[in-house]
Amino acid sequence: MSVQEYLDKHTLSRKIEDAVNAAVRAKTSDPVLFIANHMKKAVPSVITKVKARQILDSRGIPTVEVDLHTNKGVFRASVPSGDSSGTYEAIELRDGDKGMYLGNSVAKAVKNINDRISEALIGMDPKLQAQIDHAMIDLDKTEKKNELGANAILAVSIAACKAGAAEKEVPLCKHLSDLSGRANMTLPVPAFTVLSGGNHASNHFAIQEIMILPVGASRFEEALQWGSETYHHLKAVVTEKNGNMGCNVGEDGGLTPDISSLKEGLELVKEAINRTGYGDKIKIAIDVAATNFCIGTKYDLDIKSPNKAGQNFKSAEDMIDMYKELCAEYPIVFIEDPFDKEDWEHTKHFSALGICQVVGDDLLMSNSKRVERAIQESACNALLLKVNQIGTVTEAIEVVKLARDAQWGVVTSHRCGETEDSFISDLSVGLATGVIKAGAPCRGERTMKYNQLLRIEEELGDQAVYAGEDWRQTL
Ligand code: 2PG
Ligand code: MG
Numbered sequence: 001m002s003v004q005e006y007l008d009k010h011t012l013s014r015k016i017e018d019a020v021n022a023a024v025r026a027k028t029s030d031p032v033l034f035i036a037n038h039m040k041k042a043v044p045s046v047i048t049k050v051k052a053r054q055i056l057d058s059r060g061i062p063t064v065e066v067d068l069h070t071n072k073g074v075f076r077a078s079v080p081s082g083d084s085s086g087t088y089e090a091i092e093l094r095d096g097d098k099g100m101y102l103g104n105s106v107a108k109a110v111k112n113i114n115d116r117i118s119e120a121l122i123g124m125d126p127k128l129q130a131q132i133d134h135a136m137i138d139l140d141k142t143e144k145k146n147e148l149g150a151n152a153i154l155a156v157s158i159a160a161c162k163a164g165a166a167e168k169e170v171p172l173c174k175h176l177s178d179l180s181g182r183a184n185m186t187l188p189v190p191a192f193t194v195l196s197g198g199n200h201a202s203n204h205f206a207i208q209e210i211m212i213l214p215v216g217a218s219r220f221e222e223a224l225q226w227g228s229e230t231y232h233h234l235k236a237v238v239t240e241k242n243g244n245m246g247c248n249v250g251e252d253g254g255l256t257p258d259i260s261s262l263k264e265g266l267e268l269v270k271e272a273i274n275r276t277g278y279g280d281k282i283k284i285a286i287d288v289a290a291t292n293f294c295i296g297t298k299y300d301l302d303i304k305s306p307n308k309a310g311q312n313f314k315s316a317e318d319m320i321d322m323y324k325e326l327c328a329e330y331p332i333v334f335i336e337d338p339f340d341k342e343d344w345e346h347t348k349h350f351s352a353l354g355i356c357q358v359v360g361d362d363l364l365m366s367n368s369k370r371v372e373r374a375i376q377e378s379a380c381n382a383l384l385l386k387v388n389q390i391g392t393v394t395e396a397i398e399v400v401k402l403a404r405d406a407q408w409g410v411v412t413s414h415r416c417g418e419t420e421d422s423f424i425s426d427l428s429v430g431l432a433t434g435v436i437k438a439g440a441p442c443r444g445e446r447t448m449k450y451n452q453l454l455r456i457e458e459e460l461g462d463q464a465v466y467a468g469e470d471w472r473q474t475l
Contacts, residue, residue, distance in 0.1 A: 015042060047121045051114060055419070057418060068159035068162075070167070072166070075159045079388050080388055090391035113148075193287075195256070197209070208287045210284065211285040213284070214282050229276050233275040252439035254439070266330045290343075320346065366386050366399055375406040382410065382411060388415060411433065411437055413437045
């Protein structure tokens with residue numbers, strides 16, 4: 001091919017002329033850089049390769065990380081993992097070889113990405129999130145993504161989303177907001193886990209989490225400050241009352257004093273809030289995760305105490321009485337999973353009392369069919385959004401829409417096994433979910449979600465709106 005033929009084939013003369021003209025029109029002070037960027041934008045972005053690897057999550061358990069390559073850059077994502085692995089959630093593919101990471105390695109999921117998913121996505125435009133996600137869903141062909149693994153599919157879905165945002169030259173939260181068709185973005189109220197129990201801690205406390213929500217702060221930055229201050233006051237309170245062993249932290253970073261009742265935990269948190277001086281501007285929430293101590297139809301709050309377990313069961317009605325009393329005494333704004341995940345009847349009954357918001361986590365498993373049922377039966381009135389229970393960004397957006405159309409609240413959530421990926425922070429802003437639950441204001445894999453929200457707030461500048469008192473409905 002001659003030089004002239006090469007220039008003609010790629011219409012290079014015209015493209016270069018266009019770029020030069022654009023630089024002149026813009027009167028840019030750095031024309032070479034301007035022309036380089038102009039030319040780069042003229043080339044559409046396409047996926048060229050997807051490369052996965054196995055990394056460790058915050059519990060030291062393997063998970064999937066992906067590098068999605070386009071002709072313009074490399075975009076990285078990794079997926080979290082939790083304690084629950086319910087019947088209705090998308091399947092996390094693990095190798096099951098007991099000789100490797102006790103059965104938890106994810107080599108099959110990694111291979112599925114490197115071979116099958118990569119091949120299927122090459123040439124696709126990363127801005128077209130729904131097409132990419134559906135290509136993977138079609139490739140998998142199973143209802144719960146057990147063929148390729150929801151961990152494999154989600155990692156790629158998130159990485160593609162980051163590539164799409166970069167191609168549009170917008171922040172990730174803005175790209176997510178566009179994908180969801182929403183006009184407004186909102187900085188969520190952080191629900192900081194300050195006390196841990198249940199499956200997340202080795203104390204005797206059966207309840208999984210007590211959280212604080214700085215709803216009265218004026219900005220996210222201030223909410224983070226209040227959260228951190230309360231957490232440190234709580235350390236002092238716990239040390240005074242339970243000794244400094246109680247300041248060891250659970251999987252989400254919450255303190256783990258050896259308390260035996262919910263009331264005792266709430267008293268500690270109330271005292272910490274009092275010491276901050278912010279008063280009722282900081283509210284409280286609880287993730288009971290009651291499935292973990294439900295025996296048949298009864299609840300054993302002493303299940304983690306070898307000397308007391310099995311002796312003092314509470315009926316669902318007793319639990320309702322306890323919640324009523326506690327909600328009257330403490331500023332509790334939501335309770336997550338107050339009953340077993342199959343106890344629709346009592347969850348519904350409790351929601352109907354209208355005492356506080358009732359969030360469905362294990363009850364819903366972020367599964368659209370469970371959410372539809374809960375809406376129909378008015379079983380609860382808020383969704384806990386765990387993206388890895390769904391498996392793609394597109395389906396996560398859809399389930400949030402479902403919840404929003406029913407006037408529900410939405411809490412974007414981390415998992416107990418987290419990674420250094422802060423995607424959920426952008427997700428919570430882009431979908432304006434109103435609340436984010438990402439653990440304590442401590443431990444790197446938790447604080448990086450909150451720190452990313454600080455950056456988003458800074459980047460949005462005057463446009464930044466903190467959900468604050470409107471955390472339930474950020475429509
Ligand atoms: C929950 C989550 C996060 P896990 O129950 O809300 O705290 O826990 O990741 O163990 O499901
Ligand atoms: Mg939960």
